[in-house]
Amino acid sequence: MNFNSVIFLIYLPLVILIYWILPHKARWAFLLLASYFFYAYHNVWLIFLILGTTLVSFFAALGIQRSENKKVRVFLLVLSLILILGALFVFKYLDFAITSVVSFVNLFGGEASYTALNLILPVGISFYTFQTLSYVIDVYKGKFAAETHFGYYALFVSFFPQLVAGPIERPDNLLPQLKAAKKIDVDCFSYGFQYLISGFVKKIVIADFLGVFVASTYGNIASASGASLLIATIFFAIQIYGDFAGYSDIAIGAAHLLGIHLTKNFDHPYLSKSVREFYRRWHITLNSWLTDYIYIPMGGSRCGLPRHLLNIMVVFLVSGFWHGASWNYVIWGLLNGLLICIEILLSKPLENLTNKTERRKKVVNFISVPITFMIICSTWVFFRASDISSALLVYQRIFTSFAIGNGLEDFKEVTFILRVILTLALFIFIPYLPKMNLKPDEEGNYDARQIFSTLVIYVPLVFMILMCWLDQLSSSGESGFIYFQF
DSSP states (O other): OOTSSHHHHHHHHHHHHHHHHHHHEEEEEHHHHHHHHHHHTOOOHHHHHHHHHHHHHHHHHHHHOOOOOOOHHHHHHHHHHHHHHHHIIIIHHHHHHHHHHHHHHHHTTOOOOOOOOOOOOOTTTTHHHHHHHHHHHHHHHTOOOOOOOOOHHHHHOOOOOTTTTTOOOOHHHHHHHSSSOOOOOOOHHHHHHHHHHHIIIIIIIIIIIHHHHHOOOOGGGGGSSSHHHHHHHHHHHHHHHHHHHHHHHHHEEEEEETTOOOOOSSGGGOSSSSHHHHHSSSSSSHHHHHHHIIIITTTTSSSSSHHHHHHHHHHHHOOOOOOOSSHHHHHHHHHHHHHHHHHHHHHHHHHHTTTSOHHHHHHHHHHHHHHHHHHHHHHHHHHHOOOOOOOHHHHHHHHHOSSSTTTGGGGGGGHHHHHHHHHHHHHHHGGOOOOOOOOOOTTTTTOOHHHHHHHHEEEEHHHHHHHHHHHHHHHHHEEEEEGGGO
């Protein structure tokens, strides 16, 4: 079920209404059923996969906690990892792995062949796989006690706002909130609506509009001019942020309306002064997961420089594979890892250069933001292009055929230019929306000026969302979220 679908606009208010009407003891069961319905709406058979993953991780964690035999604990941990990661591999990577081997054999004169299975990719499998893995590993390490109530644990795995595309929640944050008794709070509703509006603006008004130009340009790379490809690449950087951060905001907003606080997943990533800083601000929960469960166990930065750099490359290799079964994503991940390694190697010379004068330091900090943004944009080419040859062709045309030509016909229309300006303005200012404060003071009085200013800001945004959404439905139908494929 897409967040930007008609059915979701009916589903969410009903879930919230019934949830708050029900007594606390019945809420978990209702939310679990609602979450499974949300997931089954896409494909009912996928319920068995998420249920199987839930059962394996639940009973493995219980067995690990109850056993005093270290060999048994290790066996249960390894078995659960094999089963959970095995399901992920079969559904997401099996075809890719076999076709890659076949291509490699044929490259050296072999005559191998393979008919792809074309298994359906379960939406959200990468997200709930990592969520269940962290749960089992944390129980094994003694960081978190195994949950004995299967219903609450199943809800932790399948909680519908963040089920399909995160944030990737840790058990110590989400499970206690699912179990806690909650009362209706004005702050939950005001912040919830604020996040929903922010998310829908990012997705429907910003990402979906820019996505049309990006798809048109990247769909015809061979004849597009270098200028149009450069603009499309910059637009894609904004599109993927609006699409993914928009999903995260909607997820956080929907959870807020249920009295549950999800983890922040984005923190103004395009204001970063380095690639390292960018990945501390972008998809925070994934990068935190990779840091805690891969980077630190490998030694992190507490080792020699060569090993430190190797650890970084391994983490970004895993990140690339996590994003998709394609060599494009692998190269994208390794390219980002390489950029961070270069930053580490140059950190001391750059520090010596910038620390000589305060003025020079300010200048470097000022120009580092746009430079980092353009570097990140250059890596997105591999993420967006359909294959490696297409990505290389994008670079080639940007640097050798930059003259303004095919692909910029839309910019001849005044309405298109005005909408681009509005979209870019929203992209810059939407993260700084003032809080939707509708809470009365201690005496129960409402601040009329606060309510008026809130309405002046948020009502036009809601109107804008509706207009863009209706226009999209009438022209091309519902648009999916980019990260649904992961």
